[in-house]
Amino acid sequence: MRVVLASASPARIEVLRRAGVPAEVMVSGVDEDAVTAGTPAALALRLAGLKATAVAGRMPGDDLPVLVIGCDSLLELDGEAQGKPADAEQARLRWRTMRGRSGVLHTGHRVILRVGADSRVAEAVASTVVHFAAIDDTELDAYVATGEPLGVAGAFTVDGLGGPFVTGIEGDYHNVVGLSLPLLRRLLRELGVSLPDLWATTSGT
8 A cells, every 4th residue: 555645744654664654655745825724723733634635636547545634733822823934033023922831733644544535534633732832932932043943833743843842731632742643543444444554564665
């Protein structure tokens, strides 16, 4: 089975590989800024679905089974969706709002199993509460200067330089990184795929 991650996120592909799932990356090309939804969770799910569907549509229609995994993460703060900041100043303003507070990290997941011309889909959202430290302006400026907050949803990481500024989480840690492994397992089971069966998969063969 060919496993394809419809995301350019280095963190997501690393989560998969550490879980024993060899996967290749194919970027969807979806214009995220043009997509809207009623709630942050619904937006994350819609974006994940668009990404997975776009990539699945480019897969060859042969008899080799293909599993496409699409994900998208958004931080919900005060009912608003916070994606990647546009620039350093936006990242700085974002952190001034969320420091010392808590937000909810939503990651939408869509898994598409294609076998020949047939496709099956399973999707859901994983949500994790994230508690942020009350960092001071010196720490904030130093963090923004690293450039890390500019490339990630919510302007923070839990598995990188931003880790010391996350005081706790309620829920799945890997979801905050960008892909919920327990949810992925459940979605795969809905499609009749056992996660351990993917441990022996060789990407692209």
